[in-house]
Amino acid sequence: MKGSNKATVLTLAEKCKNILTSNWQGHLNTIKTDAHGSKENIYTSKVKYIVKKGKPFIWVPEHDLHNVNTIIDERGSFSVASPFPGPLGKLLKSMNKFPVRVALTGDVVPLNDKKAQSVAEFLKEVMLSEEKATKEFSYTVSGVLSSSNHFSTTRSESLKELIDGSEKYLIYKFNLSSCMFVDGNGGTHEVDFEDLEKCKASLLAPYTAKLIDGINQSEARRRGLILFCFIYLNVNARDAYMLSLDRKGFDVLGKVLFKGTGNEEDEYQWKQFRITFKEEARDVESFCQQLVQMEEEAIQKVSSYSGLG
Numbered sequence: 488m489k490g491s492n493k494a495t496v497l498t499l500a501e502k503c504k505n506i507l508t509s510n511w512q513g514h515l516n517t518i519k520t521d522a523h524g525s526k527e528n529i530y531t532s533k534v535k536y537i538v539k540k541g542k543p544f545i546w547v548p549e550h551d552l553h554n555v556n557t558i559i560d561e562r563g564s565f566s567v568a569s570p571f572p573g574p575l576g577k578l579l580k581s582m583n584k585f586p587v588r589v590a591l592t593g594d595v596v597p598l599n600d601k602k603a604q605s606v607a608e609f610l611k612e613v614m615l616s617e618e619k620a621t622k623e624f625s626y627t628v629s630g631v632l633s634s635s636n637h638f639s640t641t642r643s644e645s646l647k648e649l650i651d652g653s654e655k656y657l658i659y660k661f662n663l664s665s666c667m668f669v670d671g672n673g674g675t676h677e678v679d680f681e682d683l684e685k686c687k688a689s690l691l692a693p694y695t696a697k698l699i700d701g702i703n704q705s706e707a708r709r710r711g712l713i714l715f716c717f718i719y720l721n722v723n724a725r726d727a728y729m730l731s732l733d734r735k736g737f738d739v740l741g742k743v744l745f746k747g748t749g750n751e752e753d754e755y756q757w758k759q760f761r762i763t764f765k766e767e768a769r770d771v772e773s774f775c776q777q778l779v780q781m782e783e784e785a786i787q788k789v790s791s792y793s794g795l796g
Contacts, residue, residue, distance in 0.1 A: 496761070497733055499668045500682035501689075503589045505733060506569045507538050508688035509695035511642045513567035515545060517595060519552070520559035530556060535649060536565075537610050541684055542660060543567075544606045545595070549655040553595070557659070563595040565661055570696035572640045574703050575728055578740065582757055587731070590667040590675070596660045603658040611650060614643040617693060620771075628775045632694075634708070635701035642693055671759075689734045690770040698774070702729040711778075714785040716741045720760055732774070736763035 497505070512535045519528040530552050536545045543565060547553045557563070568588040571579055579586060598606065621641075624632070649656060666678040691698070702708045712727035716739065724741035731738045739760045768774035 497735060498682065498686070499676055499678045500686045501733075502587070503666055503668055503678055503683060504541070504686050504688045505692045505695070506587070506589045507543065507567055508692035509570055510567050511535055511537065511645050513543075513565055515547070515553060515595070516564045516566070517553045517556035518560045518562060520556050535646060536567075536661075537606075537613060537646065538688070539606060539609055542663065543591070544598075545659045545661055546649050546656040547659060549657060554657055557595045557597065561594040561596060563593065563661070565591045565593075567591075569731055570640070570699060572696050572700040572703075573636060575699060575730065578728055578757070584671050585669075585673060587671055588669045590669055591661065591663050592665045593661055593663040596662055598658045598660060602660075606658055607650065610646060614646060614650070617641075617643040625772060625775075627779055628771055631708070631775045631778065632697055632701040634704035635697045636704070640696040640700045642696070691732065691734055691768060691774055694771050695732060698732060698771070699729050702778075708782075711782040711785065712739050713741070714789060715739065715762055715781065716743075716760060718785045718788050719762055719781075722760065725755055730759060734764075734767045734769065734774075736761060738762075 512533055514531055515534045516529050516531045519530050532551060532553065534545050534547055534551075534553075536543045538544075545565070553563075566588055568586045571586040621643075648654070663680070663683075666680065666683055668676045668678055670676065702712070708729075709727055712729060713724050716722040716724040716727060722741060722743060724743050726742040728740045729737060730740045739762060740757050741760055742755050743758050745754050745756060764777050766773075766777070768777055
């Protein structure tokens with residue numbers, strides 16, 4: 488299950504595409520303007536978006552300052568973080584660690600009424616498709632997702648207000664000119680634009696937040712992560728959380744003891760580990776099946792080690 492070669496991890500372009508598809512909100516930055524033109528100051532606000540044909544389409548409230556800024560200067564930047572729902576967000580904050588994110592620069596271009604209507608219809612189709620898929624999930628998938636906070640981790644639920652709400656929005660297309668991957672320590676890595684356009688987001692991506700939250704909100708599943716650290720990585724973890732996931736595997740934050748120290752609480756630290764699948768998870772169904780199989784396998788191995796199997 489463990490590996491460190493390139494085949495076990497995604498490319499930076501794939502990571503960026505998956506982050507954009509797994510989230511539904513980000514921070515839009517535009518240049519503050521007045522009657523005399525652009526100023527140096529930056530205006531930032533959280534906005535909701537959806538990705539169509541690899542490009543973010545952003546919904547900006549009618550009275551938001553971005554609508555004034557972009558009339559004078561279309562230049563902008565857009566930052567989207569990998570989902571960090573529920574207890575994971577609190578843990579990352581306590582560690583002073585940031586979720587990985589995508590930082591885009593480009594032009595924020597308003598859509599005319601016809602194109603805006605087309606994008607709004609596309610959003611409705613995506614939401615209906617995801618809601619239908621959720622209802623048709625197998626018992627295995629439902630078991631993994633059942634502990635998740637439904638409303639905070641479902642993209643379709645979070646985007647409903649764009650269609651059903653009373654607030655009016657202007658829709659913009661974000662025309663990318665550059666893309667950076669920002670790691671958990673704040674380090675930036677430039678992403679090849681052609682690679683970003685060529686790669687496709689994983690079918691897992693829209694359900695990433697709900698999967699992560701469902702696992703982290705379940706004590707049984709977190710005990711499973713602790714077993715994974717022991718069985719597959721030979722690491723003794725006192726606690727564990729799912730940090731991120733993709734078709735090739737997942738990253739775990741394990742609470743481990745410093746080497747050469749005692750057993751005091753403050754001598755434990757959170758460390759990131761990578762666990763890879765035997766086979767790539769094509770979709771939510773195959774991801775959950777492999778996760779459950781690994782849990783069963785880990786329990787059997789622990790039982791055999793203790794002479795109970």
